[in-house]
Amino acid sequence: MKDVSKDEEGAGGMKDIIKKLVETYGPSGSEDRVRDLIRDEIQGAVDEIRVDALGNLIALKRGCRGDGGAKLLIAAHMDEIGVIVTYIDDSGFLRFSNVGGVSPFTLIGQRVVFANGTVGTFGREKLDDWKDLKLDKMFIDIGAKDRAEAESRVKIGDVACFYREMTDIGGKLIAKSMDDRIGCAVVVEAIKRTKGIESPNEVYFVFTVQEEVGLRGARTAAYGVNPDIGIAVDVTTTGDTPEAPRMSVKLGAGPAIKVKDTSVVAHPRVKNLMIEAASSAGIPYQLEILDFGGTDAGSIHTTREGIPSGVLSIPARYVHTPSEMVDMGDVEGAVKLLVEIVKRPLAGSV
Ligand code: CO
Numbered sequence: 001m002k003d004v005s006k007d008e009e010g011a012g013g014m015k016d017i018i019k020k021l022v023e024t025y026g027p028s029g030s031e032d033r034v035r036d037l038i039r040d041e042i043q044g045a046v047d048e049i050r051v052d053a054l055g056n057l058i059a060l061k062r063g064c065r066g067d068g069g070a071k072l073l074i075a076a077h078m079d080e081i082g083v084i085v086t087y088i089d090d091s092g093f094l095r096f097s098n099v100g101g102v103s104p105f106t107l108i109g110q111r112v113v114f115a116n117g118t119v120g121t122f123g124r125e126k127l128d129d130w131k132d133l134k135l136d137k138m139f140i141d142i143g144a145k146d147r148a149e150a151e152s153r154v155k156i157g158d159v160a161c162f163y164r165e166m167t168d169i170g171g172k173l174i175a176k177s178m179d180d181r182i183g184c185a186v187v188v189e190a191i192k193r194t195k196g197i198e199s200p201n202e203v204y205f206v207f208t209v210q211e212e213v214g215l216r217g218a219r220t221a222a223y224g225v226n227p228d229i230g231i232a233v234d235v236t237t238t239g240d241t242p243e244a245p246r247m248s249v250k251l252g253a254g255p256a257i258k259v260k261d262t263s264v265v266a267h268p269r270v271k272n273l274m275i276e277a278a279s280s281a282g283i284p285y286q287l288e289i290l291d292f293g294g295t296d297a298g299s300i301h302t303t304r305e306g307i308p309s310g311v312l313s314i315p316a317r318y319v320h321t322p323s324e325m326v327d328m329g330d331v332e333g334a335v336k337l338l339v340e341i342v343k344r345p346l347a348g349s350v
């Protein structure tokens, strides 16, 4: 009965942790605050927690391997895109470069926040044509009167991320860094819902660093864990908005099981075990081919002698903007599918 009431509460009960996760500062290389938040959430729900040399948070749920179980690695990345200060001019304006995939068009009118709480907005040089807008035609304005004042608040190499609150629009949420804090939230919730449930698999829940700059944390984590199967949990784009690039994934039609992106061709047996898990649990799902972009599975599957890997995707609109939108039904479906995968004996699957 306890499980049923928890299920009825569903993903709605996750909104508080999602809000905390998306509003936390954590560009690539500066994931500490996100890591602390997740550690606090999952403490007591797993058997072991450690942090590796690069900063990945690795949580182990022991299982009874040998009884049809496998060693499973589930990865969600903690980092988000951002901007990094490269030069401070005499008037106190900051020139910057990107950390991960940042389009200049998504920056106009936005605000960013540095680790020490300094907030800035963006300006641009005069342009003959909007098409000429590049990051090096832009600057961050923190309201400093000159270089000395700017340097007292921001140093070369300091990194900022979008400064935005989450908005609950009823059934859907809009926030910065849904990529990939929504994946972190899904994994955290799956950990909580499988607490006390014996899994035939030895499950490593890994919260990775530096995905947005080249899937880097997942590589060392996968090497260290050396799993039989890898599954990344991340967002994917959709094809359901006006004049969108053709893509069959829709918001609200369930979590997506990846077939291919530019970093990985999902291992057929991992893809199929995910499809079987979704079908047998009655979870609606979609199949996804993403024409641009990759995930942690891209580096997991080429680690060591090769690790069969797949991806569980949460559909999201406006990815890599300050207003990424997800559907709570998709989030709930992703949690249920992950729980189902953790509970199934996976040794025969790969
Ligand atoms: Co991303």
Ligand code: ZN
Pocket: 077, 179, 180, 211, 234, 235
């Ligand atoms: Zn991502």
